[in-house]
Amino acid sequence: MWKRMLEQLWEGHPRKMAGLGIGAVLGIIYLFFGFWHMLIFALIVYTGYYIGKRLDRGEPAFPVEDIWRQLMDKWRLFR
Template identity: 35%
Template sequence: MNVKLLAEVWQQHSGKISGAVIGLSIGILIIVFGFFRTFFILGCAAIGYVIGQRIDEKEDIMDVIDKLLPPGYRR
């Protein structure tokens, strides 16, 4: 296939293609692992994404943990 054609299709339909790939991936995970295990995997991935985003923004990881956990958890 022509690379220029693929690039043009991606530019015009990137959201649809990404959504279809994500939906297919989640469907396969649910079939293989079951709903609740898939939900747990997606939750862990979301938490990892948020932590990674905070690290990319050069925010101190302990500040993030302080915001998430209740006061007095550290001694």
């Protein structure tokens, strides 16, 4: 049952699952070798999930153009 569910998730959302897995592995490494900060662990896992989710939707992992456009619109007042 679990194997079939994981296969369906992997087929439907491969990058999201990979991001979640990478985030979980990095989080476990942090927990094992660092302090036991569960909030940091959750943040690392969520970041991996979020990046994978964006890649599944065909969006860039880091929206550099959107951020640049927002900054330029904000600072345009001083020109």
